[in-house]
Amino acid sequence: MKIGFIGAGSMGSLLVGAFVRAGALRPDQITVSSRTSSKASLLADQFPGLRAALSNVEAAQGADYLFLCVKPMDFRRVLDEISSVLKPEQIVISITSPVRISSLEELLPCKVAKIVPSVVNAIGSGASLFMWGTRLSETDKSALWQLFSSISRPIVIQEEEVRVASDLSSCGPAFMAYLLEQFIDASVMSTGIERETASALACEMMLGTARLMLELPCSPGELQAKVSVPGGITAAALESLRKSTRGAFLQVLYTTHEKFAEDLDRVDSSLFPRERT
Numbered sequence: 684m685k686i687g688f689i690g691a692g693s694m695g696s697l698l699v700g701a702f703v704r705a706g707a708l709r710p711d712q713i714t715v716s717s718r719t720s721s722k723a724s725l726l727a728d729q730f731p732g733l734r735a736a737l738s739n740v741e742a743a744q745g746a747d748y749l750f751l752c753v754k755p756m757d758f759r760r761v762l763d764e765i766s767s768v769l770k771p772e773q774i775v776i777s778i779t780s781p782v783r784i785s786s787l788e789e790l791l792p793c794k795v796a797k798i799v800p801s802v803v804n805a806i807g808s809g810a811s812l813f814m815w816g817t818r819l820s821e822t823d824k825s826a827l828w829q830l831f832s833s834i835s836r837p838i839v840i841q842e843e844e845v846r847v848a849s850d851l852s853s854c855g856p857a858f859m860a861y862l863l864e865q866f867i868d869a870s871v872m873s874t875g876i877e878r879e880t881a882s883a884l885a886c887e888m889m890l891g892t893a894r895l896m897l898e899l900p901c902s903p904g905e906l907q908a909k910v911s912v913p914g915g916i917t918a919a920a921l922e923s924l925r926k927s928t929r930g931a932f933l934q935v936l937y938t939t940h941e942k943f944a945e946d947l948d949r950v951d952s953s954l955f956p957r958e959r960t
């Protein structure tokens with residue numbers, strides 16, 4: 684099995700590291716190319732046996748799976764470079780949401796999947812969002828599923844719901860980290876507790892909260908009720924929190940969806956400049 688990665692930025696490097704550490708891939712199965720070649724070289728230093736390719740074509744040639752880990756507006760250039768060397772049995776995996784599967788299938792002669800990871804996959808946690816291309820066989824699907832199961836909980840979604848699913852799964856860690864930051868900053872500022880202690884408490888709490896909801900299982904509402912002793916401190920504070928955050932996530936989703944619609948248009952225009960502009 685040969686695996687190619689094009690783009691060794693944040694997510695490309697994270698996926699390489701996660702798959703290798705999980706024992707799902709050996710470094711000698713992996714070839715990485717990146718516009719900034721030092722990033723691919725860094726991975727080769729970190730994981731002896733991994734090849735840093737000199738070009739995207741080198742990473743693409745003969746790869747059973749080829750991960751495209753570049754930003755949406757870089758797809759045109761990458762697809763132009765690699766499409767002529769790809770063969771029908773190869774599988775190209777896009778990890779980015781605004782590049783449509785139908786566009787990739789139109790522009791590439793091979794099989795296609797869209798799989799959106801999350802930064803928390805680095806530690807074998809979180810979900811990965813699966814959208815199947817039309818050319819994949821059942822064997823292809825189960826092999827990809829198995830690969831991603833080593834670092835995440837794969838979940839199949841419809842391509843039309845990729846934005847909200849990515850908001851929850853992939854943008855979510857940033858949103859939750861922001862909320863934790865607010866909580867920690869407020870604790871430190873208002874009481875003088877050591878930041879390190881406050882951070883440890885907040886992180887353990889976040890981890891436990893999610894695990895409890897999944898493992899009991901219980902809904903967010905049920906968990907709030909469990910902690911809120913009638914007439915107690917949590918209930919009073921929750922009331923104030925509800926008032927100050929009402930509608931906040933509707934605004935978050937409005938923002939992501941608006942930006943996504945713009946990105947889809949820009950990507951479409953870059954991929955199909957004559958037909959659709």
Ligand SMILES: NC(=O)C1=CN([C@@H]2O[C@H](COP(=O)(O)OP(=O)(O)OC[C@H]3O[C@@H](n4cnc5c(N)ncnc54)[C@H](O)[C@@H]3O)[C@@H](O)[C@H]2O)C=CC1
Binds near residue numbers: 761802
């Ligand atoms: N950061 C995250 O948590 C997540 C990101 N994604 C998606 O993954 C994609 C990549 O994101 P990041 O890794 O965060 O971005 P990044 O900017 O860290 O990495 C992109 C890499 O692509 C390389 N690159 C650009 N053009 C290239 C070309 N023509 N040939 C070869 N390499 C090229 C750049 O040198 C850079 O290292 C984005 O589309 C993003 O939406 C998906 C899920 C989560």
Ligand SMILES: O=C(O)[C@@H]1CCC=N1
Binds near residue numbers: 849853
């Ligand atoms: O911020 C972004 O555009 C990407 C998409 C999902 C997570 N990060």
